[in-house]
Amino acid sequence: MFSLCAFTAVAAVFSITLYMIANGVPAIWQVGWKEILFSSVWQPVARDASFGILYVILTSVVGTFLAVLLGVPIGLFTAVFLAEAAPAWLAAVIRPAVELLAGIPSVIYGVLGMMILNPWMYCLEQMLFADSLTHQFTGGANLLSAVIVLAVMILPTVISISEAALRAVPPELKASSLALGASSVETIFRVTIPAARSGILTAVVLGVGRAVGEAMAISLVSGNSVNLPLPFCSVRFLTTAIVSEMGYAGGLHRQVLFTIGLVLFVFIMVINGILSGILKGERQG
Secondary structure (H helix, E strand, O other), X not given: OHHHXXXXXXXXXXXXXXXXXXXXXXHHHHHOHHHHHHOOOEEOOOOOOEEOOHHHHHHHHHHHHHHHHHHHHHHHHHHHHHHHHOOHHHHHHHHXXXXXXXXXXXXXXXXXXXXXXXXXXXXXXXXXXXOOOOOOOOOOOOHHHHHHHHHHHHHHHHHHHHXXXXXXXXXXXXXXXXHOOOOHHHXXXXXXXXXXXHHHHHHHHHHHHHHHHOOHHHHHHXXXXXXXXXXXXXXXXXXXXXXXXXXXXXXXHHHHHHHHHHHHHHHHHHHHHHHHHHHHHHXXX
């Protein structure tokens, strides 16, 4: 039974990989990989169609990096608070709230971001670019809004797994540090967190996977336009590029969307491979 389950999982991954390659490679042969990967012009329905996704790739890379950069420290410090400092009654209130964040559908995050976050961003945009003649106002739907929404969405994963890793640290390590004269804060940052780094890295890996693969929420708050990934520009991620156009695309346009899916698939596999290698090294160390 265990062997059958393992074979099913491997077969599913192999089937998905084979399907993505079979449907994504034909457009590369027709359009050219340089045109797709290194051109910044996306005009799939124009008379002289162009299928460049360079800005879309850069947006996914930059947006994911910024979301992780913002969300991981907040999640880690929240986990430290729950595991080491919070009173029992307060932790009993915060943990269900964190679990509730994990259960909220992604479209709800997008709707809340569109109704609450985007107007704030638009006000900030007006303050910063009131005298600019070249800035294109986006109504607050921009890269910064998408980053904030993604950072909030990865918080439950980072907090839950990091807290579990911190609680798994042997109490003898903390007691030894305190006995040698270290303060509680020094013990947390010099003993507890380093001892739990394997589990914390696992939380980061899963958080990156959540951020890279999200589509519905960021499609509502990012503006969904192909632009250079600047903070106050309307942008499009790899996932939203597929979601927004797959419904009406046909012919070569549809094949290129599968190519975008293949690029996203390779992108996720590379990130997971790198982070898993780092995690394996940490465990061996």
